[in-house]
Amino acid sequence: MAEVRLEGIVKDYGSFRAIHGVDLDVGDGEFVVFVGPSGCGKSTLLRMIAGLEEISGGRLTIGGRLVNEVEPRDRDVAMVFQDYALYPHMTIAENIGFGLRMRDWKKRDIDRKVQESARILQIEPLLERRPAQLSGGQRQRAAMGRAIVREPSVFLFDEPLSNLDAKLRVEMRTQIKRLHAMLGTTTVYVTHDQTEALTLADRVVVLDQGRVVQQGHPLELYERPNCRFVGEFIGSPQMNILDAIVDRTGSQTVLRVGSTSVPTADLPLRTGTHVDVGIRPEHIYWTSLDDGLLTPMVDVYEPLGSDTMAICDLEGQEVTARLDPKVRIRPKERIGLGFDASNLHFFDPRDGARIDAG
DSSP: OOOEEEEEEEEEETTEEEEEEEEEEEOTTOEEEEEOSTTSSHHHHHHHHHTSSOOSEEEEEETTEEOTTSOGGGSOEEEEOTTOOOOTTSOHHHHHHHHHHHTTOOHHHHHHHHHHHHHHHTOGGGTTSOGGGSOHHHHHHHHHHHHHTTOOSEEEEESTTTTSOHHHHHHHHHHHHHHHHHHOOEEEEEESOHHHHHHHOSEEEEEETTEEEEEEOHHHHHHSOSBHHHHHHSSSSOOEEEEEEEEEETTEEEEEETTEEEEOOOOSSOTTOEEEEEEOGGGEEEEOTTTOSBOOEEEEEEEOSSOEEEEEEETTEEEEEEEOTTOOOOTTOBOEEEEOGGGOEEEOTTTOBEEOOO
16 A cells, blocks of 8 residues: 655646646545546546656655656556456456466466455456456456456556446445455545545545646535535535625625525625525425525426425526425426525635635
8 A cells, every 4th residue: 555645746738738736645545536527637647647648747656656757567556447448358367367467477376366356346257258248347347356456555446437327336336435445455536427426535636627626525525615616516416506696684694696685694795796606406495485585486397206306497597406205396386495594605706716604
């Protein structure tokens, strides 16, 4: 196991800068997930750790050793790819043991390590099959087995579940989390799926346009995003953002959303200032029209069994609410929605930065 440290890491492609001076420490045994939209630089950053992309500037150390110029095979890392990267003409046992054969291990030692990794991943009956005979989930476990047998200091995962269907993704998430708990190997994992990030990570690193926007424990990012980008990206369905204007009624601060006034905590903003107000769908509840803080019209509703999603129109602004499944609503019906003001988030509409209420 080893600590991974990035100090001022930069990646340039000609005149285009893809990674802008990233500073990051991944602790020994920690499971860190890079998450962000397509093109944010998360896979590029992972490939630089693996040695598959050259580093344009900064320092990268693994276990205290500077590895900027070290070949991938000598970095003591193992990478699991999105497309499995299994050799189609080899059996699963041969695929798993391939890296050990390239290091001139003895056959009996290779067989022992292959059987051991297959047992951990529950693929022992599949060892004599070829990749084409396996499901996507089985192939991904075989790819993980190839990484495990090397006993690396660091595991690197590059969107390993993106090719799987929804059910298999859930199963493989559990498998990966169980594997990390068992082995305790330092792990860096890349995904665009924030659900994967929240469920797997000890720490989530959110990237946008080659920069780290926020990092922290999954619940910290969910409960206290430092900007509108993180607020909208973390959480599913994403956070509602409403354009509001700060007003005051006596000593009470209110937010005017169209013709609706919502009481809230005091904000360090002048009356008449525009502010982006965030509220998560799961923090909104159904109530009567008379008691509703918001009274939008239902546009679309989606009964999901465990809850009902109501997508509503509030004077031209969209509001999504996750409601109790017993709530009965219809399109074009006006409904009452309530929420606790403590669950509101405030962002500056100019740069998206968080604004803390008084």
